[in-house]
Amino acid sequence: MQLYWAPKTRSIRILWLLEEIGRPYERVTLDIRNGPQTDPDFLRLNPMGKVPVLVDGEAVVSESGAIVAYLADRFPEARLAPPLGDPRRGQYLKWLFFSGNCIEGAFAEKFGNLKLPESAAGWGSFERVVDVLERAVADGSWLQGETFTAADVMIGADLHFGMVAFRIIEPRPALTAYVERCQARPAWTRAMAIDEAG
Ligand SMILES: N[C@@H](CCC(=O)N[C@@H](CS)C(=O)NCC(=O)O)C(=O)O
Structure with a gap:
């Protein structure tokens, strides 16, 4: 699992959540002041050209709310989301x-x-x-x-x-x-x- 992120950005939401979950992940740091978010390879992950992006095998998730929802459901043992069907x-x-x-x-x-x-x-x-x-x-x-x-x-x-x-x-x-x-x-x-x- 890789987190494409940049310091002092909305990526902190995902860093924090991954640290709450406590499963191994790799960080790919982008210096967004120098424009790596506009590289074609990165734009294939997120056409918006923005961090954070999570890659988990074949799953590619951008938009921090979606990444948070994805991760909390992906690791139910961390008990960070009410399960499906719970009011x-x-x-x-x-x-x-x-x-x-x-x-x-x-x-x-x-x-x-x-x-x-x-x-x-x-x-x-x-x-x-x-x-x-x-x-x-x-x-x-x-x-x-x-x-x-x-x-x-x-x-x-x-x-x-x-x-x-x-x-x-x-x-x-x-x-x-x-x-x-x-x-x-x-x-x-x-x-x-x-x-x-x-
Ligand atoms: N809606 C996105 C916003 C992400 C976003 O705006 N990221 C900024 C950093 S906080 C970014 O990557 N900016 C680089 C750019 O737009 O070139 C989310 O919630 O993840």
Whole structure:
């Protein structure tokens, strides 16, 4: 299993998840400042020319939400996803998709200082997304109660970007505490060390 990745990018989601899973994987580091993501060989893996990409035998997966979903199902022994048929899977999938469908848009709105009609923007507004996230973690546990899942990897990494890396989300006690819970996980520490070294 190979992870094509670059330091200080959305690849941290997959690094963190792979460290949670604890199965062997190989890292293929791309220096995206120098353009290897536009090489034809890489574009065959991801025509978007973006990292992360996971190659697992014949399976080639891009888009971090899809990679996270794939890996959590691929290694059920890691217990990072409710199994098929479990009603908790509904909320689990909601949070996986919330990252790409709502948080990415909200962050773009903030970075680009955009103002779109809330009823037309799929994420409503930056404030609405942050309010929903705050309520989701307000009880001091994970998104699905006492059980840490791969959805926490997606949302936790996004909140890290928003609150720590880019500081576009003002600190709020519940969000800060949630990010700290994520950062306290040994797998997060290992992933960050790899990211720093990369
Ligand atoms: N929707 C993609 C976004 C991936 C993405 O934008 N990756 C950036 C780094 S964070 C990248 O590879 N940029 C290189 C480029 O666009 O040339 C995902 O969630 O995986």
